[in-house]
Amino acid sequence: EDVTLTIESWRNDDLKLWQDKIIPAFEASNPGIKLKFTPMAPTEYNSAINSKLGAGTAGDLISCRPFDASLALYKAGYLEDLTSMDAMSNFSDVAKAAWQTDDAAHTFCVPMASVIHGFIYNKDAFDELGLTAPETEEEFFAVLDKIKEDGSYIPMAMGTNDQWEAATMGYQNIGPTYWKGEEGRLALIKGEQKLTDPQWVEPYEVLHKWAPYLGDGFEAQTYPDSQNLFTLGRAAIYPAGSWEIAMFNEQADFKMGAFKPPVKAKSDTCYISDHVDIGIGMNAKTENPEAAKTFLAWVASPEFAEIFGNALPGFFPLSSAPVEISDPLAEEFVSWRGDCETTIRSTYQILSRGTPNLENETWGASAAAIKGTATPEELGKKLQDGLDSWYKPQK
Amino acid sequence: MSALTLKNVYKAFGDTEVLKDISIEVEQGEFVVFVGPSGCGKSTLLRVIAGLEEATAGEVHIDGKLVNTVPPSKRGIAMVFQSYALYPHLNVANNMSLALKQEGVSKAEIAERVQEASRMLQLDDYLKRFPSELSGGQRQRVAIGRAVVRQPKLFLLDEPLSNLDAALRVSTRLEIASLHKQLDATMIYVTHDQTEAMTLADKIVVLRDGRVEQVGSPMELYNKPANKFVAGFLGSPAMNFLPASLLKDGDTRVIGLRPEYIYLDENGPLSAKVQHVEQLGGDTNVIAMVGEHMVTVRLFGQHAIAPNQQLTLGFDPATLHYFDE
Amino acid sequence: MSALTLKNVYKAFGDTEVLKDISIEVEQGEFVVFVGPSGCGKSTLLRVIAGLEEATAGEVHIDGKLVNTVPPSKRGIAMVFQSYALYPHLNVANNMSLALKQEGVSKAEIAERVQEASRMLQLDDYLKRFPSELSGGQRQRVAIGRAVVRQPKLFLLDEPLSNLDAALRVSTRLEIASLHKQLDATMIYVTHDQTEAMTLADKIVVLRDGRVEQVGSPMELYNKPANKFVAGFLGSPAMNFLPASLLKDGDTRVIGLRPEYIYLDENGPLSAKVQHVEQLGGDTNVIAMVGEHMVTVRLFGQHAIAPNQQLTLGFDPATLHYFDE
Amino acid sequence: MACCRIGVLETGFSLLEIVMQASRFRWHIVIFLAPAVIVYTAVMIFPLFNTLRLALYTDVDQVRTFVGLDNFNMLFGDPRWSEQFWNALGNNFKFFFIHMLVQNPIGVALAALLSHPRLRFAALYRSAIFIPTILSFVIVGFAWKLILSPIWGIAPSMLDAVGLKSLFAPWLGKEAYALITLSLISVWQFVGIPMMLIYAALLSIPEEILEAGEIDGITGINAFWKIKLPLILPSIGIISILTFVGNFNAFDLIYAAQGALAGPDFSTDILGTFLYRTFFGFQLQLGDPYMGSAVAGTMFAIILVGVCIYLFGIQTRLRRYQL
């Protein structure tokens, strides 16, 4: 008798990939276990999965959002503790951190993928205007100026309507360079740095300088607008997450390149956001724990990493075993792991646990910074005040 | 056993007392007509009997049973509403047969009864029409038909013929009378029409301002009205009222004299000046002034009398009524 | 100049022809009464005149102007609907004054006219009531009041008195007559009441099945009916029809004999057996069989006649009408 | 007045006794009410109030703990919460007023036009105008963003065509306009609802009453104000209260167009989005059923007050005319 495992996920985008590649590959090597991938709209996922776990109707395997969302599920007893799984050793501590208890004693999801921030640019346009990818902030703005002067392209495609674009592709993209990646992030958690410190405020100043280079009416520009502006060849630079690669490859009919977040001076260390994003855990109430564990072990295997990393260029496997990425753009992104210090988004661990929610506030602040509706200092103060109101780091 | 008994029935709408201390006894199979001025409470009384309004006080008995708390549908009555209350979404045939269907009468029987009623009411051609496609008189006939098909023991009819032409009215009146005999049903009938009241009624109840003024057979009421109101209300044209002092000095009473009992008499005691003449064909009504009193004289047949003519009028003193003012 | 002219007016609802080739001329200030059996098209004709229905064919002229395409509100008419059509959300006073407000009549004038109308219709006590709180007759009076206050040149009244008691009906009838004189208005009046028709009309139009049967003054119609239908329709009780062969062998015509022209006459030519007696107080109607023919005899005053009694009846041959079958 | 009102008036018994009514138990009332009450209580009231109850609890170390009104104290006393709450409430009132001022009058006007007895193509217009109401929020959000987008430019180029390009602004992205713009989009979408209701109400006015009005010279717009409007007042009352309830529960459109953070800078945040964020969480913000229930309870109280004002203050006073 075959068992069928149902996988809950917010990744509608990946439905094809699972149906065409991952599921056949797994079922081929694991007869007797069938998989069913049932993604839902990403916006509904958190609340839906909560409700379903609460009532006991959720699937056997649960895709895990990083950090608190999954931690809460684990604490509520919905997710099985996977600490003892052998395959966990395939992952670095950093990779596992997103799905561990604060004391790192228990791990409850198998890390699947991370995403890297950077800038994607229209190579044809750059060639046409005689530009090269910038490395320093100064160069970056010089390039923007040139494109603007020329006038045939919108220098940079980003809007503030959806807010998270400004925070994720803007603040979290260029920010690590200023707060020095993990160093700043951890100091913030420990309470040694404050969001009012210059290294946290400066990115807002820089973001504000982006405004003139964004398209007309960027205030009402949505995320899909930005994507389309770029892939239709109307914008030259796109502040990106690596997840865009697959679709951009498919939709853009021009050559693309990527550059990492610019540094202040040429010799400075560069920092990139290599953010753990997807994991997968096991419903504690599953009726097929053995089969589920078999599957999870397979997810932790290099075989899965290979399939996943290549089928979804831009979602980079987290397993320590090296994976060949064949997509050139994705390859470019992943190569930065070697050049630069990596970090994760500053707001994700611990700091967004209370009210007001730092991540949400950061969205608003980043959008406000670009639009200039508040000064960077004001924004920093507002965020820090919000944080102070509930977060008491043990100094 | 009495078919309907009302005991000290009162009804008020908020502060307005509409029925006051009404007590009436109706025998099985009797035909009772309620008459009274517009707004005196006739319809309200019917509605109380039907159970559509609750009496503020008093008892209603039907067939000897106290029915104050019995719902209308269980009282075994049929009613013709003054406002017709036809079901606008049902055609004529269905308007008439709805109640029968509810009672579970067989299809064939329903068809037969509807046909019978529509024949009697001359509605055959309209069975498929909706109420909104009927003339006023046709609607009224449907309302009658709806009551008739049910063949209940107690009929309540609220001015059922008011919108019918004379001929139809006569024929329908006769149909109702024969229905009454045939079904041995008790009928309570409200009308403004003197002829209907006089011809149909076994008993007439005269209402005024929510009170019963007099109850009796038509001729009793006509010939022996209990008071000036009843006397003036029955008979058309209405009774003439003159101060008795006209005939006998110092008499403070009022004389009532029916127009039909006054005749042209050269030696008559009253001299009058014609005001206005109404030629009705079969009758002639002469409205004339006796001193400052207006007197209506009803003459049989057609008479060539012109306004301003002087007449002398006579009457048979035996036909005089006397009322205390 | 004629106040209203209808020329070959036709009206059909779908397939049903309701008015057929109606041509009527009404003079300024005339009082015209439409009579006819229920469903013959009287209301429809009023509605065509008012502009509420469009004539299928033919012309309607008011005051000499073709008004086929003039909306009702511009025709300068007031109308009393057979179904009253009171505004349910307005109390009696406002029901009457709405049109005046619309016309921009001054407050004081409105108050005065409403007061005048409510006095005439005995509605003073009800001015603050809503239609749902009125009796049938009161509603009808409000409907009349609503037309009256407007003092238009052309009144259309559709059975305006059908729900009133005799006394009120007489007084309202007189008020309408005096209003007619006073305003010099043209009135078109539909009624089933013989007395109303005879007393009010300058001219009666008899309709039957959507056609005009006869037009003329009341007495003309009464005394010289154009055909059996008109003869039978006017007069109450209706004219008796007997085969002329009863009087003269071989005569194929029909005799018309009004009930009031038959009298008890021991030497009379007709011998009859009493079927039924209607005592109306002022009159007595005797329904008797002459051979196999039913004859109604209307006797003046009260008579003690019992069913099954044998009578011999006489009549004045001059009052006979002859009709071809 | 109907039979069944008999004897039920002034009495002061319990529900059961009343229904029982002097020896004749009015079973039919129970039977008429039962299916609705049962389904509704089981599937709606029970779960909802079971959830609302959570407002009095909080989560202390995975244990549900009774805390009385603490959550409400926090909601109103703690500026982190209260500011958001008042902001959402204020926006919600604006949202509601725009609907009352724009949606309902337009709806009534359209219904009045459509109910004109001799209007041709009325069914066509009616269906066309109703179509937006049928659309899902996803598509409405998409279409309007596309139209209003400064980039793809339907609105800007249309304004340009009439020489008013200067009037254009990225409305959805500006704090000052976003709420109004969204309210108007919502009006656009839902105008069909007041229209339908009023239309149904207008249709039930008897023709003869309008005819009497016509004879009286009351036609067109006058007939509307003086005859139709008073007769449909109860329906207007209904649409007002429905608009109120609907607006104070609204969520989807804002969520579809601006996301759960109801940007820019919470300028389009209304109680529905605020509740959603709090109860179900959003992005990194975890759902908090306890605070969420407190917010829901507060919303419930606000709406209940509004509905009670209507039910007891207005509806009972509305004169109904049996047509």
Add this chain to the structure above:
Amino acid sequence: MNKARSNPVSAAAMHGALIIYTLIALFPVFVILINSFKSRRAIFREPLSMPNSDSFSLIGYETVMKQGDFFLYFQNSMIVTVGSLFLILLFGSMAAFALSEYRFKGNMIMGLYLALGIMIPIRIGTVAILEMMVATGLVNTLWSLILVYTAQGLPLAVFILSEFMRQVSDDLKDAGRVDGLSEYTIFARIVVPLVRPAMATVAVFNMIPIWNDLWFPLILAPAEETKTLTLGSQVFIGQFVTDWNAVLSALSMAILPVLILYIIFSRQLIRGITSGAVK
């Protein structure tokens, strides 16, 4: 048409106003429709242009047809919508009749009780509802959706229908009572036919949120066999990438059935015209 009563000028003005509003109402719909027939590029390059040989593309519809069993989803949506509407109208009108027709102590309170449901978003009761459906074994059946939507639709139905039922002439109901009709017959044979326009209105109001709902299908009946159309269309809305072609096509197709339902119900509106008491 009655010429006398129709004024050409005002008729023209009325048509003018209606046409303008119709354009406003339909323009965005038009935008959606034309774009559902275009390639993605063309959607964003020139959103307002009609599909031409260059930009015409059925890719969206193809995607939709390929992905998932849309006819099944469609059928599920239909069953759920029609089933819920039937129950809402039946139960709702019964309760509304009780509230509007009978005066009993607690009438007001009952009315208020039945309205409470619209004052709290039913979503927050999700877990409890889901638990109940699990307990009764109704999860992943269309019944679970029908029950929830019925409960959700009742308050509005009761609210609206009771208002309209209050306007039905008492004389008519009284005539029925005198005719010996039971309260049930009066309800079914007299009152319901007379409030048909209101019933149609209620049906239309409820139909839309039910048809478009995403949440409860997702929670209560996400199984492939019980998926509704709206839930099925969600596949195309991704985390970062939304397949607008497919979304537009799926949702454009989803308009049709509701539109047909709407037209069916709005017929009832017209039929209701024969109502209006006579005299």
